[in-house]
Amino acid sequence: MRDVFHDELDDIGDGVAEMIQLVAAAMQGGTSALLDADLLLAQKVIDADTRVDALRVDLEDRAFQMIARQQPVATDLRVLVTTLHLVADLERMGDLALHVAKIARLRFPDMAVPEEARDVILQMGEVARSLVQKVGEVVEGRDISLAQAIEAEDDSMDALRRKLFTLVLSPRWSHGTEAAIDMTLLGRYYERYADHAVAVARRMIFIVTGQRPVAPTNGLTAPLG
Amino acid sequence: MRDVFHDELDDIGDGVAEMIQLVAAAMQGGTSALLDADLLLAQKVIDADTRVDALRVDLEDRAFQMIARQQPVATDLRVLVTTLHLVADLERMGDLALHVAKIARLRFPDMAVPEEARDVILQMGEVARSLVQKVGEVVEGRDISLAQAIEAEDDSMDALRRKLFTLVLSPRWSHGTEAAIDMTLLGRYYERYADHAVAVARRMIFIVTGQRPVAPTNGLTAPLG
Numbered sequence: 001m002r003d004v005f006h007d008e009l010d011d012i013g014d015g016v017a018e019m020i021q022l023v024a025a026a027m028q029g030g031t032s033a034l035l036d037a038d039l040l041l042a043q044k045v046i047d048a049d050t051r052v053d054a055l056r057v058d059l060e061d062r063a064f065q066m067i068a069r070q071q072p073v074a075t076d077l078r079v080l081v082t083t084l085h086l087v088a089d090l091e092r093m094g095d096l097a098l099h100v101a102k103i104a105r106l107r108f109p110d111m112a113v114p115e116e117a118r119d120v121i122l123q124m125g126e127v128a129r130s131l132v133q134k135v136g137e138v139v140e141g142r143d144i145s146l147a148q149a150i151e152a153e154d155d156s157m158d159a160l161r162r163k164l165f166t167l168v169l170s171p172r173w174s175h176g177t178e179a180a181i182d183m184t185l186l187g188r189y190y191e192r193y194a195d196h197a198v199a200v201a202r203r204m205i206f207i208v209t210g211q212r213p214v215a216p217t218n219g220l221t222a223p224l225g
Numbered sequence: 226m227r228d229v230f231h232d233e234l235d236d237i238g239d240g241v242a243e244m245i246q247l248v249a250a251a252m253q254g255g256t257s258a259l260l261d262a263d264l265l266l267a268q269k270v271i272d273a274d275t276r277v278d279a280l281r282v283d284l285e286d287r288a289f290q291m292i293a294r295q296q297p298v299a300t301d302l303r304v305l306v307t308t309l310h311l312v313a314d315l316e317r318m319g320d321l322a323l324h325v326a327k328i329a330r331l332r333f334p335d336m337a338v339p340e341e342a343r344d345v346i347l348q349m350g351e352v353a354r355s356l357v358q359k360v361g362e363v364v365e366g367r368d369i370s371l372a373q374a375i376e377a378e379d380d381s382m383d384a385l386r387r388k389l390f391t392l393v394l395s396p397r398w399s400h401g402t403e404a405a406i407d408m409t410l411l412g413r414y415y416e417r418y419a420d421h422a423v424a425v426a427r428r429m430i431f432i433v434t435g436q437r438p439v440a441p442t443n444g445l446t447a448p449l450g
Contacts, residue, residue, distance in 0.1 A: 067302065068298060068302050071296040073293055073296075074293070085313070088310070181405060181409045184410060185409060
């Protein structure tokens with residue numbers, strides 16, 4: 001009985017790992033579609049999100065059923081409840097990558113991103129990639145020190161977003177209001193993607209330590225995502 | 226034993242009701258602060274969010290402890306697991322109201338919202354108020370028909386957001402890029418606030434019926450928030 005339970009838990013873990021891979025690929029694809037004005041790739045990212053949504057529904061159901069049938073306690077219960085939250089964060093990360101791809105599709109055949117904003121968006125895509133890769137490593141190996149490095153990378157995403165605002169508000173911005181709106185939304189999507197990555201990392205700290213991490217900014221106990 | 230359990234469940238329900246009231250008041254306050262350039266009110270909304278965050282942490286812990294200690298089954302378990310999700314949505318709604326208040330504070334003593342956008346923002350605030358009021362009624366009375374009306378109101382929020390874009394992109398827009406960015410972010414905050422209200426309503430349908438609602442747009446089973 002005990003072994004079946006942990007086999008099922010491992011299966012759920014595999015599903016979470018698949019979701020992480022999918023939302024990582026989605027944001028990389030979304031960023032490439034954006035910077036290359038690649039309509040086919042944008043559409044591929046948009047279509048692929050149904051798989052992420054389906055995985056969330058499936059994993060949420062399985063975690064719920066395991067709690068209901070097996071009545072786990074202590075760490076096992078904490079893992080399952082945390083899984084319910086993780087899959088919600090991951091599904092949302094998929095949505096945000098989809099939103100990025102939709103901006104690429106909306107502006108095709110034009111480039112959504114003006115030349116002088118390319119570098120910032122490229123860096124945001126790179127930070128997103130690095131963040132979600134670390135999240136994957138945290139979830140697989142439960143390395144808390146990596147979870148803390150993720151908070152630092154989230155700060156660099158915030159700095160990039162401010163850089164993007166500075167560009168758009170500069171008197172040299174010559175791309176009008178529509179492009180300004182696109183950059184505002186893109187900045188928001190990347191920032192929220194990073195926030196959800198941090199939330200996943202915090203959840204993992206909670207699983208390993210049983211302690212809620214303290215939010216670095218104000219010393220208050222952080223809501224877990 | 227059974228009675229103590231349901232007393233505790235009622236206490237959690239009271240906490241959820243308090244969170245709903247707080248995030249309703251926050252968005253009403255945020256909207257007023259925005260439209261009246263009221264710095265004191267904006268600051269009040271920003272400060273009040275710590276109570277929402279604390280309630281979330283407290284309710285999440287209590288729901289988790291009840292699952293761990295009492296090992297509830299069937300509907301009771303579904304209510305508790307749903308509570309974990311509800312409080313996450315409500316905390317996020319509080320954050321979004323705080324973001325609205327922060328734009329009011331950032332632009333003070335100026336008005337963040339140009340004259341021709343006032344009416345749309347006013348209406349978005351009104352739809353937000355009506356939505357969250359219905360959410361409160363659904364949670365208290367578990368009226369599924371109301372949960373479905375909430376989906377329709379979410380559509381009107383989306384329409385208002387499109388109207389705001391149309392205004393900002395009109396050749397008559399004379400308020401520059403900074404105000405365009407503010408309107409873009411405000412539109413996003415109200416839209417996401419409404420999305421989370423819909424997510425809460427969907428969760429309540431799930432509690433009452435045990436069935437995941439079908440997303441109206443594509444016929445797919447909806448992820449629950």
